[in-house]
Amino acid sequence: MQLMASVFLPTYPDPPGPKVASNAVAVARWLNATLDVAIVNVDIPDVSNALSRFLLDLPPKIREVEAASRQRGKILLDAVAGETSRCNVTLMSQELKAQPALMGEAAANEGRYFDLCMVGWTPNNEASQMTAEEVVFSSGRPTLILPGDEDVGQLDHVVIAWDGSRVAARAVADAKPFLERASAISIVTVTDEKVLPREDIGDRLAHGLAARGLLAKAESIHAGNNEIGAALQEHAIEINGSLLVMGGWGHSRLRDFVLGGATEGILADLRLPVLMSH
Structure with a gap:
């Protein structure tokens, strides 16, 4: 199709x-x-x-x-x-x-x-x-x-921001066309921003993708003093990622947007293409 x-x-x-x-x-x-x-x-x-x-x-x-x-x-x-x-x-x-x-x-x-x-x-x-x-x-x-101001090139290294949440899972499913064409897939979990469902969530996602014929590498990072959105983008750029995939936290009421921390950080300073699902 x-x-x-x-x-x-x-x-x-x-x-x-x-x-x-x-x-x-x-x-x-x-x-x-x-x-x-x-x-x-x-x-x-x-x-x-x-x-x-x-x-x-x-x-x-x-x-x-x-x-x-x-x-x-x-x-x-x-x-x-x-x-x-x-x-x-x-x-x-x-x-x-x-x-x-x-x-x-x-x-x-x-x-x-x-x-x-x-x-x-x-x-x-x-x-x-x-x-x-x-x-x-x-x-x-x-x-x-x-x-809006630079060429994006081929989106062949997909970086997945993964915290095991519903919106993150939705984003991974929505990213299927990009994942199928990727030459590299990195799963990145920020471990010091909030309580995670379990310690091995990145490995579990990597195993699930492998069962579908997609090879991915899972890794953990610390945001430290950085905002989580900045930490994710900086790490994606550091490992030569060309596309960041993430769930979008937030909602709108009468055009006043209430954004989650990672979403707000990404939109405040967009530095690479981001596939966002809500």
Whole structure:
């Protein structure tokens, strides 16, 4: 069965980083997946107040903002189309429209129709961050968070952040397409962050993967004085990991996200691609 992946590219107030689109195409090629590109443009409600119309001249400004959003979307789509053609990746595309506060929600709702969601993460880019958080916690699909400013390359060394939890188990199951293509799999357990179910959880997961034909190495690390998210990323980079797989702790209420420690640390300073499941 053909894997279906979608990348969500919000265009307001700023587009994602310059590498997100090309990285999404590279991942689709790596997975032999069809890529759906969902451009998320802004749709600002009409202003009917007479004072707003005549004194502030808002309606023309709204049309100008929406037109700029659509133009950024067209540029992004053209860039992806050129990249998919070069890489021989099957492309589908769609345009979503949503009010500024609901752009992430629109992406998450659409993401439920795909096997994998991809989003960009660019520092100080509110649209990218809001979309990423909403898709991770509301789409019900595994979400690959891509750095917006650098090439990701082949995701052939998968590092699994493993604590034996439900969300970690879900993440490992969702990572199957990546695990099957990996040349190396590392299972990393942080032992000084919280009480773990048992001492050998990493070895147990390695044995389970081996029974499925996947060779993995289990190891334990200490976070020490580092935040757990920083410790996981630093270790993954140290062992030349190209993809970090982890469960996403958190929930959203009225767009106020409450994140677990590891999740918050990863999203505060994303340094490599992260596949997150909730």
